[in-house]
Amino acid sequence: MSRQHHLGELQLAIMRVLWSHGEATVAQVHKELGADRALTTIATMLTKMEKKGVVVHREEGRQFVYRASIREADVQRTMVASLTERLFEGDVSALVSHLITEQEIDVTELERLRELIERQRGLEG
Template sequence: MTATEHLGKLQLTIMRVLWGAGEATVNDVHEALLESHGLAPTTIATMLKKMERKGVVKHRTEGRRFVYRPTVSEELVTRSMVAELAERLFDGDKVALVSHLLQAHEVDADELAALQRQIDAARRAAKEEA
C-alpha cells in the first residue's frame, strides 16, 4: 500500500473482516456484513477484486471458491491513512491534527491519561535513539 493510497469505507469494513478471520470467502464476508450492511455477494466480490488489484488482498482457489486474505496489516493501513489525512488537512502538521482532535471532541480524563502515557513512551524512545 502506498502512502497516498487509501481504502474506502466499505473496503475498510471488508478488511476488518479479513483481519479478524485471517482469511475468508466472499460468502464468509457476506455473512459477516449482511446484518449491518445488507450487501449482495456480487458487490462484495467486486470490491474484493478491486482490493486485489490494489494489492491489499490476495486469493487462493479452494474448489470453486476464492479464499481471500489480507496482504497488508491493519497497522500499516491505519498509519498510511492517518498520514494521508494529516497531509491533506493539516499540511502534515501532526501537532495541528492532535490539537484539532482534542479541541473538537470531548476527551475524558482516562483518555487524556492514555494519551499522556503514549507521549511519555514516545519521549523515552526518542531519548534512547539520541
Template sequence: MTTGTLTDLQLAVMKALWEVGDGTVSDVLSAMAKDGRALAPTTVATLLQRLSKQGWVEHRRHGRQLVYRALVSQKEAARGVLHRVVSSFFGGRVSALTAQLLESEELSPEELEEMRRLLEEKGA
C-alpha cells in the same frame, strides 16, 4: 504495494476480512452482517477483486471457491490513512492533528491520561 485509498465499502470489506482472517465471499458477508451491513454476494466479490488488483488482498483457489487474505494489516492501513490526513489537512504536523483532536473531541479523563502516558513514553 497498495494503490489508491479505500472507499467506505472497501474499508468495510477489509474490516470483515481482518476479522475472519482467510475467508471466502460468504465468510466476508457473514462478518459484515454482524456489523449490520447487508450486501449482495456479487457486490462483495467485485469489491474483493478490486482490492486484489489494488494490492490490498490476495486470493487462492480452494476447490470451486476463492479464499481471500489481507496483504495489509489493519494497523498498516490505519497508519497510511493517518499519514494522508496529517499531510493533507495539517501540513505534516502531528501536533496540529493532536490539537484539533483535543479541541473537537470529548475526551474522557482516562483517554487524556493515556495520551499523557504515550507522550511520556515517546520522551516528550
C-alpha cells in the same frame, strides 16, 4: 509495496474483516458486514481489490478464500498521513491537538494518553 493505498469505505470495511479474521470467503465477509448489500457487491469489490493488489486469494474447493496482502498498520499510516497533509498541512501535532480538544475523549482516556506520551518521550529523549 508501500504505494499509496487509498481505500474507500467498503474496501476498508472488507479489509478490517480480513485483518481480524486472517482469511475469509466472500460469504463470510458478506455476513460479517451485516449482509445488507448484495453478495455480488462484495465479490465484485474483492475482485477489484485483488487487481489492485491489496488482497490475494486461494481456492478451496470452488470457493475463494481471501487474505489481506497489506498490513493494517501500513494502511493506517498512509491514510492518516494523507489526511494530515490535506487537512493540517502535514502538522501531526495540530491533528493531535484537534483530537484532544475537539473530539470527545474522556478523562480516563486522557490519562492513558498522557502516560503514552511520557513513555514515548522517554524513548525519544
